[in-house]
Amino acid sequence: MSDRGQELIEQRQAKLERLRASGCDPYPARYQRTHTTQEAVQALQTAEDKGATPQEEIEVSLAGRVTAMRLMGKRTFIDLRDGTGKIQTDLREDVLGDESYQAFVDAVDIGDFVGVSGTLFRTRSGEITVHARQYAFLAKTLRPPPEKWHGLQDVEVRYRQRYLDLMANAPVRDIFHLRSRVVAAIRHFLNERGFLEVETPVLQPSAGGAAAKPFVTHHHALDRDLYLRIATELHLKRLIIGGLDRVYEIGPVFRNEGVSTKHNPEYTLLESYEAYADYQDVMKLVEEMVAYVAQQALGSLKVPYGDAELDLTPPWQRLTLRQAIEERTGIDFEAHADADSLRQAMAPLGVEVSETAGRGKLIDELLSTFVEPQLIQPTFLLDYPLEISPLAKRKPENPNLVERFEGFLAGREIANAFSELNDPQEQRERFLEQARLRAAGDEEAETVDEDFLIALEHGMPPTGGLGLGIDRLVMALSGQQSIREVILFPQLRAKE
RNA sequence: GACCGGGUAGCUCAGCUGGUAGAGCAGCGGACUUUUAAUCCGCAGGUCGUGGGUUCGAGCCCCACCCCGGUCACCA
Numbered sequence: 001m002s003d004r005g006q007e008l009i010e011q012r013q014a015k016l017e018r019l020r021a022s023g024c025d026p027y028p029a030r031y032q033r034t035h036t037t038q039e040a041v042q043a044l045q046t047a048e049d050k051g052a053t054p055q056e057e058i059e060v061s062l063a064g065r066v067t068a069m070r071l072m073g074k075r076t077f078i079d080l081r082d083g084t085g086k087i088q089t090d091l092r093e094d095v096l097g098d099e100s101y102q103a104f105v106d107a108v109d110i111g112d113f114v115g116v117s118g119t120l121f122r123t124r125s126g127e128i129t130v131h132a133r134q135y136a137f138l139a140k141t142l143r144p145p146p147e148k149w150h151g152l153q154d155v156e157v158r159y160r161q162r163y164l165d166l167m168a169n170a171p172v173r174d175i176f177h178l179r180s181r182v183v184a185a186i187r188h189f190l191n192e193r194g195f196l197e198v199e200t201p202v203l204q205p206s207a208g209g210a211a212a213k214p215f216v217t218h219h220h221a222l223d224r225d226l227y228l229r230i231a232t233e234l235h236l237k238r239l240i241i242g243g244l245d246r247v248y249e250i251g252p253v254f255r256n257e258g259v260s261t262k263h264n265p266e267y268t269l270l271e272s273y274e275a276y277a278d279y280q281d282v283m284k285l286v287e288e289m290v291a292y293v294a295q296q297a298l299g300s301l302k303v304p305y306g307d308a309e310l311d312l313t314p315p316w317q318r319l320t321l322r323q324a325i326e327e328r329t330g331i332d333f334e335a336h337a338d339a340d341s342l343r344q345a346m347a348p349l350g351v352e353v354s355e356t357a358g359r360g361k362l363i364d365e366l367l368s369t370f371v372e373p374q375l376i377q378p379t380f381l382l383d384y385p386l387e388i389s390p391l392a393k394r395k396p397e398n399p400n401l402v403e404r405f406e407g408f409l410a411g412r413e414i415a416n417a418f419s420e421l422n423d424p425q426e427q428r429e430r431f432l433e434q435a436r437l438r439a440a441g442d443e444e445a446e447t448v449d450e451d452f453l454i455a456l457e458h459g460m461p462p463t464g465g466l467g468l469g470i471d472r473l474v475m476a477l478s479g480q481q482s483i484r485e486v487i488l489f490p491q492l493r494a495k496e
Numbered sequence: 497g498a499c500c501g502g503g504u505a506g507c508u509c510a511g512c513u514g515g516u517a518g519a520g521c522a523g524c525g526g527a528c529u530u531u532u533a534a535u536c537c538g539c540a541g542g543u544c545g546u547g548g549g550u551u552c553g554a555g556c557c558c559c560a561c562c563c564c565g566g567u568c569a570c571c572a
Contacts, residue, residue, distance in 0.1 A: 012523095073527075074528080077534085093529080145506090146507050147520090152508090155564065156563070211571090213571090257570065368571090406572085413572085
């Protein structure tokens with residue numbers, strides 16, 4: 001910290017000591033509020049609407065952070081903000097007394113938490129204001145807050161010290177209020193449909209259910225490595241097997257991969273499983289759920305997106321993955337039965353692909369490069385290649401494809417779902433194929449989960465399963481282009 | 497991991513072709529009893545990301561490193 005920064009802290013510490021010396025506790029244990037700032041504003045508006053006369057005074061005690069001060073000699077205006085809003089308070093020397101007024105002015109800083117009690121009135125310019133008769137310091141601050149007008153712009157500080165970002169930037173607060181409403185709406189939607197919310201282990205002996213590298217940790221007492229989950233899928237299916245016919249979990253999963261505007265190593269995933277449903281049923285569930293969430297959280301099914309808008313009204317566009325890729329690249333992957341053939345067909349497109357990529361990886365490359373960025377309006381792509389879908393059930397009429405869809409919105413994948421594979425023998429074969437890929441160097445291949453296979457052998461009903469990225473959904477609904485803007489504490493490199 | 501851009505006062509930002517570091521807000525002192533980014537007068541405040549180098553002289557040029565952002569790679 002520079003001398004200047006230290007000087008600003010010392011000035012505030014001196015004020016703190018002055019308060020203490022005068023017998024004032026700068027950090028009292030409690031303060032009795034009668035109103036939030038919002039309630040106080042409403043109280044006066046309600047009284048005015050009823051035609052109250054100015055003589056019928058409304059007494060309030062409220063508390064908040066000082067966000068602005070206008071000192072005018074014998075009178076000082078202070079803006080107080082709490083979690084509900086902001087109100088102006090008016091402190092006058094002739095009301096508080098010389099000594100008390102001066103003590104306040106000498107000690108207060110922007111950022112301090114202060115309580116004020118008095119009566120409500122409107123200033124000449126119409127601002128609802130508390131005419132203060134008493135004040136109390138509730139928490140003295142020792143560091144200066146970000147600048148009031150431009151807010152906090154430095155993205156590094158915004159992410160590392162998110163509290164400053166929330167303090168200074170109202171639109172940031174709005175995003176996280178929105179995020180909370182989104183999650184609440186999802187829970188309400190699923191609960192109403194008879195889904196049971198459950199929690200499954202974060203620490204797992206082997207991490208399965210998705211193609212991703214896990215984080216490894218170690219349990220000392222058991223002296224064994226454990227993995228942070230990369231998905232909740234395999235445990236939720238065990239619950240379906242156990243007879244909990246509709247289950248869901250909302251929680252963090254951890255994937256040991258790079259960060260980008262679309263990826264954070266830990267993110268929040270919704271997974272749901274419904275017995276006796278297939279992927280067509282899940283598709284309807286997703287579009288209805290997202291529409292419901294938007295209506296609840298935003299009050300509209302139309303969401304601004306740049307100059308255009310996203311229209312979430314069901315039904316969403318549906319097309320097969322095969323059609324989508326052929327329309328945008330001219331390549332029909334069904335006409336290329338092996339990786340070499342497909343790689344040759346892709347050569348003119350100029351995409352870089354690794355020499356070792358299998359046919360499924362190549363198809364996925366076509367999807368993510370040429371199709372996904374163009375899927376702005378909500379769209380379902382159906383019927384994915386078997387080799388990149390080891391947990392999904394085959395299409396009866398085409399054994400190379402599975403009953404799987406992904407949902408896209410704002411050019412990003414937000415959902416992935418399938419008719420779950422419930423044939424234990426086929427699941428075992430699929431795992432063994434994954435094990436071969438892993439042995440060949442694919443760190444993201446599924447591991448054979450023997451315990452899960454035993455569970456499947458006890459019988460799982462036909463089931464439709466879903467994974468939906470909460471962060472990406474919130475990105476689309478809030479118009480954000482970076483996942484860091486919708487995660488309170490995104491992953492950053494540790495700083496000395 | 498590669499490439500591009502960025503890091504200057506507590507905050508927001510200027511800083512020319514290399515010539516002794518600037519503003520606004522915040523702070524401190526003063527004036528001020530209807531302000532709303534209050535206003536007015538004055539003052540103070542800098543390891544220019546870090547470390548080397550070139551130069552008479554570096555915020556600016558060169559090298560290395562750190563951190564952030566973006567693109568790519570990675571990531572169904």
